[in-house]
Amino acid sequence: MHATRTALVTATLISAIIFLGMTADSLRKMRARTHSDQISAEVIEGKRLWQHYDCNDCHTILGIGGYYAPDVTKSYSIRGEAWLRQFLKDPAKMYPAGRQMPNFRLEDSQVGALVAYLKWVSEIDTNGWPPAPQGVAREEPGGHRIFLAQHCNTCHAIEGSGGTLAPDLTHIGSQKSKDWILDQINNPRGHKADSIMPSFAQLPETEKQELADYLAGLK
Ligand code: HEC
Ligand code: HEC
Numbered sequence: 001m002h003a004t005r006t007a008l009v010t011a012t013l014i015s016a017i018i019f020l021g022m023t024a025d026s027l028r029k030m031r032a033r034t035h036s037d038q039i040s041a042e043v044i045e046g047k048r049l050w051q052h053y054d055c056n057d058c059h060t061i062l063g064i065g066g067y068y069a070p071d072v073t074k075s076y077s078i079r080g081e082a083w084l085r086q087f088l089k090d091p092a093k094m095y096p097a098g099r100q101m102p103n104f105r106l107e108d109s110q111v112g113a114l115v116a117y118l119k120w121v122s123e124i125d126t127n128g129w130p131p132a133p134q135g136v137a138r139e140e141p142g143g144h145r146i147f148l149a150q151h152c153n154t155c156h157a158i159e160g161s162g163g164t165l166a167p168d169l170t171h172i173g174s175q176k177s178k179d180w181i182l183d184q185i186n187n188p189r190g191h192k193a194d195s196i197m198p199s200f201a202q203l204p205e206t207e208k209q210e211l212a213d214y215l216a217g218l219k
Pocket of ligand 1: 049050053054055056057058059068069070072075078079084087099100101102104114
């Protein structure tokens with residue numbers, strides 16, 4: 001009886017010590033992993049706006065929030081700064097069909113703060129979570145569909161529809177080859193070192209091919 005009790009107490013103590021040790025280790029690494037030293041006044045303002053506008057009602061960030069709209073934990077690193085700024089000013093324009101995000105009529109300074117906040121969040125070491133950017137809807141194949149689903153139209157217009165941050169692509173096929181376009185999709189900075197165009201290298205190969213075929217066909 002006594003021996004069993006000693007064994008149980010010892011096991012509990014050892015577990016407690018391991019648990020406390022691991023907790024201390026996590027806390028010790030927390031500062032580096034969250035890079036909390038990078039929290040500027042603008043980042044704090046962005047977080048305040050995030051709460052003020054209840055962005056969490058629709059979006060998940062760092063594992064918390066709604067499932068209606070995409071997880072935005074890594075949006076900054078996937079989309080890039082230029083895209084986010086353009087998008088937040090007029091979200092509906094980027095999604096001509098389907099679900100739309102309300103336009104909050106944000107001031108430029110508010111957009112700046114939200115982008116600073118999203119940048120800070122995207123740089124937190126989340127051990128690779130979320131695993132991959134949201135994919136392209138499968139049901140409707142076709143290059144133009146992928147072009148819209150990846151929001152290329154935030155920056156590029158085709159036949160009058162789309163943004164003006166980047167060259168119009170209406171006749172891109174008569175200027176560039178399919179291979180050149182594929183290179184641009186995979187690595188825009190290979191063509192222009194300070195390009196603001198995000199890389200889409202993470203897309204499945206078949207989708208990149210389809211997109212490049214479609215664009216190369218725009219003569
Ligand atoms: C009523 C729901 C709703 C609210 C509230 C909302 N969003 Fe959105 N958001 C959306 C939808 C819908 C999309 C587009 C998703 C799609 O069509 O796949 C989106 C897309 C985005 C994206 C682009 C994500 C990506 O990488 O594609 C960002 C960034 C974003 N929202 C930020 C915000 C911020 C910041 C707020 C608060 C100021 C906010 N959202 C509030 C519904 C919402
Ligand atoms: C954030 C804005 C942005 C987004 C989003 C974007 N691009 Fe671009 N893209 C640019 C800019 C800016 C250029 C001009 C060259 C440069 O600066 O890299 C460019 C250049 C190009 C070119 C060459 C145009 C020419 O006339 O030489 C192609 C093709 C292209 N992009 C395709 C795409 C495709 C396909 C997507 C979506 C998968 C996309 N882009 C998304 C900004 C963007």
